[in-house]
Amino acid sequence: MTSFDVLVIGGGIAGLSAAAALSTHARVVVLEAEAAPGYHSSGRSATFYHLGIGNRTVRALTTFSRPFFEQTSDQGAPLSTPKAALWIARSDMIDGLNALYDGMRMFSDQVHHVGVPEMLDLLPVLRTGPDAIIAGVVDETGRKLDADALQQGFARTLRRNGGQIETGVRVDSITREHGAWLLQSGDKAWRAGVVVNAAGAWADEVARLAGVKPLGLSPLRRTIIAFDPPDNIETRDWPFVKTTVDEFYMLPEGGACSPRRSMKFPAIPSMRNLRTTTLRSLPTASKNTLR
């Protein structure tokens, strides 16, 4: 058995960033169940920074994190690049759009209402009109984050400070022993004074192992549809686009010059309505581009 100051359960962005920060003054090991860090949400995220998510506390944290994301990595790569975020609303979403505007405006003066002509300038394929999109809000402070640069940067910092990442280790037992935490995975064991639960959607399972009251989290499956737009459509400058409710959002990747340009549509419970109510002329996703 090996002893550390801090054991971090989960090698996603939460676990890696916490471990990197703690490693400047503590001996830290990250225990990750999968064969590589970032396998779950952190490796599949759209990784877009915007003020549209969460309550006031979350928006405050998002705002305070901005200077960090505006930096370059230790290897000189930008951690993020600017891209506007556009919230779109049908008539039944106007109250939600106004509430979203008020919430975001508390943290940025670069958030403003836009009418149909401005929205079409930003996103020419938008379906507008009485039965479709009629109003929008733009957040000029949006940024596309580089998930790989972030995760690799945290992993390098951790290792440089003497920390470790152990993969293929699913923690299956957490007990208290002689004033310290004892974590086990099969016949392997680790001991530390502090345990960080960064198990993402499985954080309640880990909490239960430690006898801590769960919060009510459960892992859910999400779907991203990625496809190439037609050659005559330039998507590079399109914004991140989201309805004011969790119905639909999309993010263009790459640009006309990139052979890998694609569109991503994560988590669309009302996909069947998409073409008729929101976008005019997007191509049908072909089988080989569905992931």
Ligand SMILES: Cc1cc2nc3c(=O)[nH]c(=O)nc-3n(C[C@H](O)[C@H](O)[C@H](O)COP(=O)(O)OP(=O)(O)OC[C@H]3O[C@@H](n4cnc5c(N)ncnc54)[C@H](O)[C@@H]3O)c2cc1C
């Ligand atoms: C499709 C999609 C799009 C998204 N888009 C955005 C976006 O645009 N902007 C945004 O801010 N957020 C977005 N998110 C959310 C964001 O990705 C997550 O909030 C974030 O990645 C969560 O990181 P995490 O480290 O908490 O969890 P995870 O990345 O899930 O990491 C948790 C890790 O814990 C490990 N683990 C679990 N149980 C154990 C155990 N018992 N022992 C050891 N290891 C264990 C898991 O294997 C996993 O690797 C998106 C998410 C998805 C899925």
